[in-house]
Amino acid sequence: MSWEDQHARTDIVHTVLTRAALDPADPDLFAGLPDLDRLFGGPAGVLQALYYRWKIHLEVKLELAMSRGQSAVEAYLELAAEQPVLRALLDAHGQRYGAAAMAR
Template sequence: MSWEDQHTRTRIVHTVLTRAAADPDRPDLFSDIPELERLFGGADGVLLALRYRWNNHFDAKMDQAQQQGQTAMEAYLELAAEQPVLRAVLDAQYRRRQSQSEAMAR
């Protein structure tokens, strides 16, 4: 992957997070973003990148929490407060997929 592609991937992630700041449940969160398909393979690829970002931040929070005597829940809540849009996107997509799964099961 070229540096240009890496920078474009970063811009795509920032675009999604900017849109999600207004409404993480918006149905067009991943629509009309140039290069998203090519660089991420679709919305699922962006979600994987966002999940990876969350997990990296959470791992760092857990290391810090252990040093400070905090619980995992305290670390999670602290990170959720620091990264509310990222958490909201992941939660909204989880809810959407749960609804889709329930609808298909009927």
């Protein structure tokens, strides 16, 4: 992947998150994004990338929680409070595009 493609992928992710801030359940969240299919293989690929972002942040939160004597639930809730748009987007579109797309 070229740097140009990487930047285009990042722009798509940021655009989707910006749109999701207005309405995370919007069925047109992924509409009209240039190169979405080429760079992500469609909306499910964007969701997979966003789920990966969530997963990485959650893993860090869980490690910190263990060192602080907090529970996994507390870590999850803390991350959900810090990234409400990401969590709402994943919750709203996970079933539409299939949970399997986010588990790859």
